[in-house]
Amino acid sequence: MSGNEGVTPQLELRGITKAYPGCLANDHIDLKIMPGEIHALLGENGAGKSTLVKIIYGVLQADEGDIIWAGAPVSIANPHSARKTGIGMVFQHFSLFEAMTVTENIALGMSGRQNMKALEQNIIEVSNSYGLPLEPNRQVHTLSVGEKQRIEIVRCLLQKPKLLIMDEPTSVLTPQEAEKMFETLRRLSEEGVSILYISHKLDEIKALCHKATILRGGKYISECDPTQETAKSLAEMMIGTNLQAPEHHETSKKGPIRLKVRNLSIDADVEFGINLSAINFDVRGGEILGIAGVAGNGQIELLAALSGETTCRDAETIALDDKAVGQLGPNSRRDLGLAFVPEDRLGHGSVPEMMLTENAFLSGFRRMSLLNGGFINNGGTSDYASDIVQKFDVRTPGIYHTANSLSGGNLQKFIVGREVLQQPNVIIVAHPTWGVDAGAAAFIHQTLIDLAENGAAVLVVSQDLDELFAISDRIAVIAEGRLSVGRELSEITIEEIGLLMGGTHGMGETEGVSDVA
């Protein structure tokens, strides 16, 4: 455990500096992690956390500064040597191979040769004992985000590291799964493994971590004991200003039903996809409906059916403002006032290699009338993109930069802003604040609440229950392609939702209902 001041730190960083053209990502950062310590690394998106951990893992090389491992200076030339040293890392943007199986992916992340059969057995054992069930022979592209993250975690655990770097590991887990993983991490910590933990969930850091280092703008700000701080004080240290909780509207005026779904059943056309069965719900104007659920329970299929990427056999299945739209494609639905923020912001929500202006145009050209007889209205498009950047505080050098040059949080603000500015009647948002820092998350939440107050129907699909509780009026749970009845916030607790999410999901051995209740 921490607090043994006489012991040599497992890892010590001294004066780590890394400059990119035009920005100093890390400016003389010091960090000390003791053996068995769970150390939080806190900071907004763009504070330099990712750069710092990539330097520790050998993906990047520091311009200046020393890395001291168990008392001796080391140089970590590449991830192979990091793994050999005893450092494992779970990436935020997964480093997975979509066309390969779980086992192959894990073998690729380990140095040296592996016996595939033995490895498979190992995966099953380790994944079950840590409550992260995995099927070794599944192809990765058939898995949900949450399941993909489990692969990354198991891949590290199999190598028995001395230092585990975790970049936002719980953002896609249920509360029960997260709690299970905390037990794992605490166990690893007791076994003497140091953990460098990056998360935006401040309550989680308070509950789990022994120490926290706070970065802001690439600089070391302070080190503190998170158990002695409040979530609010931690957040304020990160962003350097005072933070305001989202202002919730009192459930006063509910408008007419704007999004109606009746008996939506779709058979998955992909191997291992989830069949949707008889889904019914309404969202009224002025209302935020939250849909909770563990990744891979039909969220992807439901979102595709709502956005129009998958069409329904019967037009009456989905109605926007009483218009049957089940057979219409995405653009026709957008014409009727639907806006959509997909789960995957790079690749689905935006074209990574295209400029912000082009990305703005692609989703907004109809609602914002940016097309003149087949030609792009360039002036209008730049105005629209600048408007998004300005109103939604997107930090970018300019609207002519590509989408993939933005950090995750900033790109998410851009995508949400792009949809909100189209003044939708109905907006569907998947995982609105996944991997987004506290300041940006609060801003996105407030934006969605304001939109609802102005009469729009808002549907939020998320795995972050704190988020759903902060902004929703009603919450429903999706499990194995079925949606539970939406219940008012006052009538349901986090525990009940957790049970609905996990209970029916066939993870009996590891996710026992009994040990939760």
Next chain:
Amino acid sequence: MSGFDWIVPVILTVITAATPLVFAGIGELVTEKSGVLNLGVEGMMLVGAVSGFITALVTGNYFLAVCAAAFAGAVMAFLFGVLTLSLMANQVATGLALTLFGVGLSALMGQEFVGEPISALNKLNIAGLSDLPFIGPILFAQDALVYLSFAMVAIVSWFLYKTKAGLVLRAVGDSHDAAHSIGYPVIAIRYLAVMFGGAMSGIGGAYLSLAYTPMWAENMTAGRGWIALALIVFATWKPGLVLVGAYMFGGITILQLHAQAAGLNVPSQVLSMLPYLATIIVLVLISKDESRIRKHAPACIGKIFHPAA
């Protein structure tokens, strides 16, 4: 048996027509599996063909000739690698340029050798077995390159799906960014894959100039490089199917000759269209099933890798 006497010679010619396709196809398969699209197969084959021919003519040593062809193809591929992997030029444009360059270069190199005869690559003669009726001439009396082509398919299959190095190569083709972040040298791996592809194309070309028609003529590959490229799509990037496809496409080429000889009234142009037509049909069929494409087609094919943060 007497009514089927024509079968053995037909099978023998199909084998000779298919072998260059097997070499070029299996080499390009490895290149594409690493995420690189090299459209210069035709050019690499021609340079391999002429290099092999000159070496055989000058030294009389066919082993050296095949090595020279492989080396020449690999050098061409290395050139392609420098342009596309190190200098990040567009792969499609560079590949087309490589073909045009190869056509010109091989013509220049072979100028003085057009029409010079050499003896064809020796057929193996295994006492006893080669004289067996029917299967003797087909299975036990081929030249070494035919056997090598089958061995290469087996080796590549084994390498790609049974070894860690093969897994890494496929991983680089599936997601170069993920491979990079785990710590694999993406560019170096692609160089090796591209050069292997070049060496195999070179040998495929040499088969034409040393065994199929033992002579050198300008442009003697006559579009086989393009058939090899189509073959990989036809085979949905599976080594075993490359072999099957090569024999089907090789068979069609032979069919052209025999159909004409037999007085069949099918225009030869229609028959030469068949491989491409078959490829298009396969493309349409596999495109209907997304998960099948994702399983075998390298996702990063033709994409430039920028090793940024």
